[in-house]
Amino acid sequence: MPKEKDFYKTLGVDKSSTKEEIKKAYKKLAKQYHPDLNKAADAAEKFKEINEAASVLADDEKRSRYDQFGTAEAPQFGGQGGFDFSSFMHEAGDFGFDFDSIFESFFGGGNPFGGSRRRRSHRRGADLRYDMEITLEEAAEGATETISIPHMTRCTECKGTGARSEDDIAECPECEGAGYIRRTARTPFGLFTTQGPCGKCNGQGAYIKAKCASCHGSGKVSKTSTLEIKIPAGAETGTNLRIREAGEAGERGSEPGDLYIVVHVKKHKVFERHGNDIYLEVPVTFVQAALGDTVEVPTLSGKADLKIPEGTQSGTILRMREKGIINMHSQEYGDQLVKVVVETPTKLSKKQKEILKEFEETLNKKSLFDRLF
Ligand SMILES: [Zn+2]
Ligand SMILES: [Zn+2]
Structure with a gap:
């Protein structure tokens, strides 16, 4: 997925900010960078960025899509009108600039600059939910899954009108x-x-006057649709993907509902996920721990070398930077945290025991004892 603009950063707010906080931040910045008030060379560009960010973050639907995909555009099944900035500039120039009404328009309540909202009638088709299980590897890499959805779709015989002709x-x-x-x-x-x-x-x-024979006048027929679903890299259990108009057909050709894909990430047998970090336990011999070594450890993107420093104690956690999972929103990678587990040798041969005893003689046992008590 290409790296998108960070709308939260543009407005100087964070992901948990309320609409009211976003509105406040927008008003402040819009006043600061409005090209009529700010003659700096980059003010117009900055102003455009601020408006683009606010038009997404002020709209619940667009914001949640942006949070999930890093883009406000619908992932499939187009039909979403965008916010047309050029017409907005024209209006602002002609009729003055009302920050409040412009911001309110971002909320979708009657957009005076073109209207990106579609009219919804009460006969709109029902939304559907599909629970999808994916592996941790798929969550890390992103995946494309093909699913079959049994649902009511628009009758092709009558184009959803329900009439014979x-x-x-x-x-x-x-x-x-x-x-x-x-x-x-x-x-x-x-x-x-x-x-x-x-x-x-x-x-x-x-x-x-006369009903369609295929759908008996309802304008919809039952069908199993095959859909390709793109799971973004970084998806986690609870990630919600909205597929526009893939739900149930509406009454007599009116707007269909949406399909919601709810992601569930399966438990992995080796890796444990904590947010975007990955936890892993790696066994080493007490000789490796004492003398230091480089060991090969598994990561979600294949094997990688990990340096065990000389004198590592059992239970030490070593950090492998950016070997975790990508954050869907910030596009930054988490880390892999490796817990080193020192294994005490068992089933020693006679010779090995002798070597260890000889080694023990060389230890300063008194100082060890002093450290413990
Ligand atoms: Zn009528
Ligand atoms: Zn029909």
């Missing part, structure tokens, strides 16, 4: 095909207009 779709007489009814009331404050879905056609604007 286009001629079998008739305009609703109540709302004249609009799908909503507008009512205007005169009040002391002036004309007051409300708008609600048409009850006759449930907001569809049309009714079906």
